[in-house]
Every structure is written in C-alpha cells, then in structure tokens.
Amino acid sequence: MIPADFICYGRQGELTTNHREQQEVVTLSLQLLQNCLMLINTLVVEREIEREGLWERLTAEGLRGLTPLFHGHINPYGQFALDLSWPSFLEAS
Numbered sequence: 001m002i003p004a005d006f007i008c009y010g011r012q013g014e015l016t017t018n019h020r021e022q023q024e025v026v027t028l029s030l031q032l033l034q035n036c037l038m039l040i041n042t043l044v045v046e047r048e049i050e051r052e053g054l055w056e057r058l059t060a061e062g063l064r065g066l067t068p069l070f071h072g073h074i075n076p077y078g079q080f081a082l083d084l085s086w087p088s089f090l091e092a093s
C-alpha cells in the first residue's frame with residue numbers, strides 16, 4: 001500500500017484522538033484515499049502501456065513487475081497547478 005505516513009504527513013501518520021469513532025473515520029478515509037490513488041495509478045500505467053504499444057512485448061515477468069503502488073507524482077502538501085488547456089488523462093481517447 002501507499003504509506004500512511006505519506007498521506008497523513010501532518011501528524012506523522014499517528015491518530016491523535018482517543019475517540020474510537022474518530023479513529024475509525026480517519027482509518028477508513030485513509031483506506032479509501034489509498035484505494036483511489038491505486039486506481040488512478042493503474043489507469044495511468046495502462047494508458048502508458050497502450051500509448052507505447054507495449055502489450056505485445058510484455059512478458060509474464062514484466063506483467064508481474066507492474067504495480068500501482070507508487071506515489072512520486074503525488075503532492076502531499078495540498079498545492080497543485082491546474083492547467084485546463086491540457087486534457088485530463090482520465091478522458092476517453
């Protein structure tokens with residue numbers, strides 16, 4: 001999984017409350033965010049493989065090496081530049 005301390009960097013990934021309900025909300029929200037990031041990463045990897053025409057060249061070992069568990073492209077500080085002139089990578093080709 002994408003490390004919890006990367007996503008919850010403000011509190012070093014620690015739960016700072018003793019309230020069980022709040023801990024559960026934070027934990028479930030973190031799991032949902034991790035799953036969303038993996039879905040987006042999977043779509044990005046699939047698009048790149050298709051764009052480069054690599055499906056036929058990938059071996060079984062190469063397919064096993066593919067993973068959506070990367071986060072180098074994510075900005076954990078909540079700041080991002082939005083350029084509406086570029087199409088979204090999620091749009092249908």
